[in-house]
Amino acid sequence: MPAHYDTGLMWFRRDLRAHDNAALYQALKSCRQVHCVFVFDRAILDPLPRRDRRVEFIRESLVELDATLRALSPQGQGGLIVLHEDAATAIPALAARLGAQAVFANRDDEKPALARDGEVARALSADGRTLHGFKDHVVFERDELLTQGGKPYTVFTPYKKSWLAKVDAFYLRAYPVETYAAALAPRPMPGGVPSLAELGFGTTNLSQLELPAGTAGGRKLFADFEARMARYDEARDFPAVRGPSYLGVHLRFGTLSIRELAAAGHARAQRGDAGASTWLSELIWRDFYMQVLANFPHVADETGWGGNFRPEYDRIAWEQGPQADALFQAWCEGRTGYPLVDAAMAQLLATGYMHNRLRMVVASFLSKDLGLDWRLGERFFALHLNDYELASNNGGWQWASSSGCDAQPYFRIFNPVSQSLKFDPEGRFILRYLPQLAGLKGDALHAPWTARPLDLAAAGVELGKDYPRPIVMHDEARDRTLARYAVVKKPAAVQY
Ligand SMILES: Cc1cc2nc3c(=O)[nH]c(=O)nc-3n(C[C@H](O)[C@H](O)[C@H](O)COP(=O)(O)OP(=O)(O)OC[C@H]3O[C@@H](n4cnc5c(N)ncnc54)[C@H](O)[C@@H]3O)c2cc1C
Numbered sequence: 400m401p402a403h404y405d406t407g408l409m410w411f412r413r414d415l416r417a418h419d420n421a422a423l424y425q426a427l428k429s430c431r432q433v434h435c436v437f438v439f440d441r442a443i444l445d446p447l448p449r450r451d452r453r454v455e456f457i458r459e460s461l462v463e464l465d466a467t468l469r470a471l472s473p474q475g476q477g478g479l480i481v482l483h484e485d486a487a488t489a490i491p492a493l494a495a496r497l498g499a500q501a502v503f504a505n506r507d508d509e510k511p512a513l514a515r516d517g518e519v520a521r522a523l524s525a526d527g528r529t530l531h532g533f534k535d536h537v538v539f540e541r542d543e544l545l546t547q548g549g550k551p552y553t554v555f556t557p558y559k560k561s562w563l564a565k566v567d568a569f570y571l572r573a574y575p576v577e578t579y580a581a582a583l584a585p586r587p588m589p590g591g592v593p594s595l596a597e598l599g600f601g602t603t604n605l606s607q608l609e610l611p612a613g614t615a616g617g618r619k620l621f622a623d624f625e626a627r628m629a630r631y632d633e634a635r636d637f638p639a640v641r642g643p644s645y646l647g648v649h650l651r652f653g654t655l656s657i658r659e660l661a662a663a664g665h666a667r668a669q670r671g672d673a674g675a676s677t678w679l680s681e682l683i684w685r686d687f688y689m690q691v692l693a694n695f696p697h698v699a700d701e702t703g704w705g706g707n708f709r710p711e712y713d714r715i716a717w718e719q720g721p722q723a724d725a726l727f728q729a730w731c732e733g734r735t736g737y738p739l740v741d742a743a744m745a746q747l748l749a750t751g752y753m754h755n756r757l758r759m760v761v762a763s764f765l766s767k768d769l770g771l772d773w774r775l776g777e778r779f780f781a782l783h784l785n786d787y788e789l790a791s792n793n794g795g796w797q798w799a800s801s802s803g804c805d806a807q808p809y810f811r812i813f814n815p816v817s818q819s820l821k822f823d824p825e826g827r828f829i830l831r832y833l834p835q836l837a838g839l840k841g842d843a844l845h846a847p848w849t850a851r852p853l854d855l856a857a858a859g860v861e862l863g864k865d866y867p868r869p870i871v872m873h874d875e876a877r878d879r880t881l882a883r884y885a886v887v888k889k890p891a892a893v894q895y
Contacts, residue, residue, distance in 0.1 A: 406584070408499040410490055411437045411479070413507060413830045414535055414653035415460045416614045417467040419573035421535040426503035427438075427579035434497050434584050435468055435479050437461055439598055440486040442515070452751045452785050453648075454595070454690035456612045459605075460654050461592045463613035471576075472583035476882060483598055487515050491522035497587060500528055505653075508693040511703050517681045527804045536653055537686045538562070538570055538661050541693045551694035552687070553708075553804040559683045571662040601618035608750055610648065610785065621660070628667065631674035638743075638754040639827035644678070645752065647786025650685070657682065664749045688794035691804055698793055698803075703781075705774045705793050709834040712802035714886040717772040726769045729870050730761070731779055736869035738829045738836060739819035740764050745832035751785035756822050762799030763813035770883060773800035801884070809884040812877050819845040833864050 407430030409423050415437075415575075417423065426433045431683055444454065465479040472478070478497045482489050494502050502523060507516070520530040534540045544561050545551060552558035595602060611619055624644040627634070634642030661682050667675030692698060697706045707713055716724070729735055733744035743757035753761070758780075765776040777796045781787050797803025801811070823829055826844040830837055838858025843850035848862060848869055855862065862868050 404500040405432070406430060406497060406499045407433045408490075408494050408497060408502045409433050409435045410502050410504040410889065411435065412504060412512075413579040413651065414505045415457065415464050415658065416654050417464060417471060418576055419656040419658060420576055420653075421533040421574055422503040422505045424533070424574035424576045424579065425531065425533055426501075427576065427582040430501070430582055432584035433503075433582050434448070434499065434587065435477070436490070436493060437464075437479055437481050438486040438489050439481070439593070440515075440686045441483065441666045442485055442487070442511075444483075444598065444600075448782075450601045450603050452605045452608075452610075453652075453787070454598065454600050454602050455605045456595070456610070456648060456785065457652060458592060458595060458598070458717065459612035459614075460614075460652060463615060465592055467589065467614070468583060471580040472585070473581055474585075476585035477583035478586040479592070480586065480588060480590060481592050483593060487838065488522070490519050491526060491528070494528050495526055502530045504530065504532055505535075506532040508541070508689065509703055510696065510699055510701055514701070516689060536650075536657055537689045538566060538657060538682075539686055539690070541690060551690060553695075555684065555687050555805045558687050558690075559680060562683050562686065566875065568662075568671070568820070571658050571665065573656065573658055604749075608752075610645070611754075612654070614654050617646065617655040619662075620645055620649065621655065625663070627662075627674075628678055629672050629674040632677035633674070635677070636756050636822055637828075638746075638757055638764040639764065639823055639825075639831070643755065647752075647788075651786045651788050657685075659717065684794075685788075685791055688790040691794060692790040695804070697795065699789060703789050705777050705796065707802040708797050708804050709802055709887070711887045712800075715802075715883060716886075717883075718770040723769075723771060726870055727765075727771055727775055729867070730765055730769060730771070730776075733832075734867045734870070736848065736867040737764065737815040737819075737873075737894065738826070738833055738847065738866075739823060740815050742832035742866075747780075747783050749832070751783060753784070754778075754828075756818070758795055759799055760813055760815060760818050762796055764815055766796075766800035767812045768815065768871050768873060770879060773797065808883060811879060811886060814838065814873055816842075816846045833866070836860060860863065 407426045409426045414420055461479060461481060467479040469475050490502060501532050514532065523530050539562060542551065544558065544565060631642060634640045646655065650657060661679065664675050664679035665681060668679050695708060698708050699705055733741035735741055740761050743753055743761050747753040762776055765771050766773045773796045777792055780792050794803060798807060801809040829844060836847065839847060839850060839860060843854060847860060847866055860866055
């Protein structure tokens with residue numbers, strides 16, 4: 400518990416809510432007065448394309464957060480200070496200007512965030528101030544769950560068992576921020592959240608998606624999901640069905656608290672709700688990958704890009720050169736000739752969301768059908784996913800390419816046509832994004848190149864014109880992948 404301070408500064412980052420927020424609670428409890436700040440960090444924003452749904456989502460969530468902090472504060476004089484600077488230098492400067500003895504923030508184990516926080520902590524300390532960090536965006540972090548041998552878990556099933564054995568009301572209890580809200584300080588400078596244009600960004604199609612921002616938006620989505628949660632286990636694998644919660648982006652930016660979601664799932668799971676139990680497992684996967692990132696930092700480099708969890712996978716020679724570049728471009732643009740893959744990529748580009756089953760299918764397709772380095776896909780997802788989360792994205796890509804912990808054996812290769820027949824049997828999802836295939840029936844919709852020329856003509860589909868021919872044949876690609884991956888059978892220098 401931090402000492403008692405006169406003035407503190409609460410630094411919001413990926414925890415954009417005023418309720419059940421660990422750092423905000425600790426700041427209010429241990430300071431006479433607390434200022435609140437969010438920094439649109441130039442180090443993160445400057446390299447991004449000028450239209451990004453996440454920047455718009457964050458901005459809208461900040462408008463709500465600012466209003467909530469104002470409403471909670473004495474005489475409504477509080478609120479958020481919003482800066483558009485380099486956070487590593489802006490935070491120590493603001494702490495000095497406000498006379499804050501301590502800065503409070505929730506921990507973030509992504510490598511670039513750790514580097515930034517280290518820089519901020521050193522600058523504050525040189526000035527006689529302190530940075531306090533708190534666990535907030537996971538239920539269990541870092542080394543809180545270890546194997547009996549005292550090592551971090553690398554396999555999900557025993558990790559989940561241990562998670563469920565340890566979790567109790569204490570770990571899921573909300574931080575009662577409101578109790579100490581009287582410590583919210585009047586805003587010391589004129590406030591307001593900058594417009595997108597002031598931040599140098601344009602608007603996106605966010606307002607047309609069913610993705611309301613802020614805590615109110617997250618609660619609306621969760622209320623909708625609560626009514627469907629019992630069927631999650633049956634519905635979650637079918638992309639045409641409204642099966643999942645669509646809460647990823649709210650968990651990413653902390654507009655909802657992981658504790659409140661896990662508590663809801665856990666309570667229902669304990670009452671025997673199979674859908675809730677499966678959904679809780681997914682939240683545990685999230686914790687699992689966060690602790691993998693924290694305990695095995697080699698899975699990402701200094702800038703946050705992937706390194707094989709299993710070093711023997713470093714031996715794989717991925718396809719390179721102009722032909723490989725063209726294959727990658729076709730994958731990115733949804734022009735592979737495999738309708739399920741192409742519809743999935745179209746969903747990502749149009750909405751920033753991709754169904755979990757499809758993330759697995761397209762990731763397997765990139766690494767195992769196209770023979771391309773999974774890190775290319777990792778980066779593409781990072782740019783386009785609204786819910787992009789370094790730990791889960793890296794974990795998901797390594798799972799699909801078999802290079803990660805808890806690996807799929809490398810010879811388990813998703814067949815994009817069988818996946819399509821199984822999980823989108825009527826092609827309802829495919830046709831949402833590829834309406835030009837509407838005239839194709841049965842298997843032909845899942846593999847148009849197998850259709851008889853007469854049927855293609857009747858459907859008004861000319862391959863190569865209305866829809867691409869397949870850029871690889873799965874069976875041949877499978878053989879090439881088995882040969883490519885054979886190098887990992889040799890003993891590796893280091894084992895985890
Ligand atoms: C290649 C690949 C990349 C992925 N990249 C990301 C990513 O960048 N960010 C991300 O949050 N998830 C990622 N996932 C996991 C999963 O696909 C998404 O969390 C999920 O599709 C989000 O939709 P939802 O909120 O409707 O999920 P729901 O099915 O409703 O699940 C609820 C929550 O549980 C968590 N969750 C679910 N599945 C997983 C999982 N397999 N691993 C970790 N957490 C999970 C998420 O926070 C999700 O919001 C990736 C999976 C793969 C295979």
